[in-house]
């Protein structure tokens with residue numbers, strides 16, 4: 001029984017992380033799946049969201065910290081809003097700069113801004129505390145829930161150990177619910193908007209920019225809206241991550257975790273399909289986390305196994321592109337049909 | 342007939358533009374295709390050259406079925422093509438453009454190049470210039486010269502006189518006749534319909550992706566209906 | 575780029591193992607094996623590029639440019655992690671001896687003999703590329719295809735083959751860059767290519783996408799401005815300087831300094 005609870009607790013932890021990735025995928029789906037915008041600096045927007053939220057809602061710098069700013073201890077919701085706005089602002093400027101030009105420029109600019117953000121986080125101690133990161137980021141409603149749990153456990157001392165084990169994990173269940181509610185909300189908004197006239201214009205732009213332009217749409221403005229919205233969703237994911245992990249530093253936002261995996265997830269699940277984006281996130285994160293266990297079985301060093309996993313994921317991506325370019329789910333028929341009109 | 346298109350249907354991404362077009366070019370004949378904008382004239386040229394695959398019909402060249410072959414295969418057999426727009430390599434020099442025209446030739450093509458410079462003496466003088474720097478008329482000559490490097494049996498010209506001054510139009514038409522005299526069959530699309538019909542052996546009128554009229558150039562010029570509908574009265 | 579540098583390392587160890595004399599040439603810190611390894615690595619990297627092109631890119635080209643971009647990100651993670659799997663993330667050394675810079679009498683500057691070698695090889699590569707693009711049939715076809723792909727096709731040029739050669743040459747040149755950087759720093763790492771990515775993009779944008787001569791000039795400008803910037807700001811921000819240059823270019827002249835198209 002106890003092992004079962006252990007597995008269950010792990011699954012909750014797994015689902016929270018996968019859920020946060022799913023939010024990132026929905027953000028990328030708005031940019032790439034709907035409008036065809038090529039963002040390879042997802043990690044940058046994700047990091048900006050995480051740090052903004054941590055600085056707004058987190059604790060002031062401790063005595064040993066380099067950091068001198070932030071720590072306003074504002075409510076979590078303010079941190080979340082700040083994250084969304086900050087990522088949106090950066091995306092707005094990047095979009096303004098590149099969305100009128102050929103798609104290569106957007107790719108280069110996004111990879112560039114993500115690198116610059118990473119450099120700033122690594123080097124500007126006053127802001128990010130460099131490699132020591134930002135610690136003790138509060139999780140929303142953490143105190144009341146933990147207090148409730150411990151008083152409940154005190155009141156019921158004769159519970160079996162597995163039940164105690166199960167109940168002590170209550171906060172993670174709460175956080176999972178929070179992530180899933182946000183994910184559900186985003187899914188709903190995303191589905192609604194793509195079926196709206198606005199969404200149809202985005203798809204027309206993706207298929208053939210000239211047609212959209214000829215029919216009198218301001219292509220640039222639509223692209224900018226889509227890019228900024230997608231980046232805002234990525235910033236939201238950053239906030240969700242920061243308040244769950246409680247600790248962030250630049251290493252969480254390296255291109256592998258912050259950008260590459262998300263691309264694999266969206267492509268595998270089905271670009272242009274919100275369900276596919278979510279499915280891809282859970283599936284690929286399942287494969288990724290699942291292969292972590294291999295470390296114990298293979299007679300290889302941890303870094304070698306890590307490389308091996310990236311190699312496997314990269315091969316998976318290429319196979320999907322070659323054999324099933326539309327991804328597992330592909331684009332939904334109902335939406336494609338509307339495109340034709 | 343050296344080149345014959347039989348009942349061709351073709352289009353772009355599922356939208357049919359040509360609804361069954363037929364036409365032919367005899368050895369060393371000049372054929373003019375005229376018709377309103379959007380009739381499918383350029384589409385027909387692209388289909389003959391293999392840039393578009395017909396969904397129906399056959400293209401026969403020199404007794405062989407070449408339907409559905411890739412452009413480089415068709416070019417090797419002796420049909421060369423000058424597109425309506427973007428028909429030169431602007432960052433290459435004139436001479437390099439001609440060399441690209443002869444890309445698939447393994448033999449020494451300097452003799453052919455000399456002949457072509459004979460037809461277009463202007464180009465010889467400008468051979469080291471980048472085509473980007475040339476005038477519209479000179480570019481059109483580069484485009485035709487490039488297509489002639491393989492010594493084709495049939496040359497497809499898509500609106501060779503487009504946006505040229507009347508003097509240059511006349512010059513280009515003279516060159517076309519000269520090229521034809523050297524034994525090259527010519528299939529050309531023209532907006533300067535009257536001039537084109539005057540110099541061609543036979544002509545076709547296309548509209549809405551279908552054959553409308555077909556006759557000798559002179560007969561089409563005299564045809565009242567053609568005159569009213571397609572030659573502006 | 576890392577791939578090339580590491581292939582050079584393999585060849586270097588192999589050649590040393592084969593007993594090819596490793597006595598340094600004159601004042602240089604390396605000898606014949608390094609030179610041979612350089613060429614072997616260039617060839618192998620070109621070959622790797624051709625294989626990847628045939629297996630992957632050739633089939634994906636029909637689907638469109640964005641799919642190719644996605645695929646190439648996958649390839650870059652794939653290659654980098656193969657290198658990391660074999661050698662680990664820590665730096666690998668070509669050689670360890672420290673070289674002392676010497677003063678050039680007339681110019682009054684101090685420079686290491688290895689650096690003179692790097693400059694000469696880079697210059698030779700530039701001249702070689704120029705010769706290739708201007709004088710060979712494949713080189714001209716490459717310029718033609720970059721001008722107008724469809725016209726190249728209707729001229730009978732096998733554009734697939736031209737693209738393949740472009741990949742191979744691009745990859746070999748990247749490998750050469752990686753090896754030269756390795757000679758300068760004495761070591762190579764799996765993510766050296768990633769580190770150079772922004773400066774390379776900046777150089778290409780500065781010179782105008784599709785203009786090899788612009789890219790060479792752009793490379794000089796980016797390299798110099800990166801070094802000069804270290805007088806004012808932390809060296810950690812060298813890549814950020816490249817990004818700032820990209821932003822400025824996109825604002826004022828997105829087609830590049832010498833852009834025509």
Ligand SMILES: Nc1ncnc2c1ncn2[C@@H]1O[C@H](COP(=O)(O)OP(=O)(O)OP(=O)(O)O)[C@@H](O)[C@H]1O
Nearest residue numbers: 353354358376377378379380381382383384385425
């Ligand atoms: N690449 C393309 N994709 C989709 N439709 C196209 C494409 N090129 C042409 N069309 C359509 O095909 C039809 C015929 O075009 P085509 O260029 O063959 O006409 P044309 O007779 O050459 O006209 P023009 O005199 O303007 O050159 C037009 O309705 C055009 O919109």
Ligand SMILES: [Mg+2]
Nearest residue numbers: 382383384425
């Ligand atoms: Mg036309």
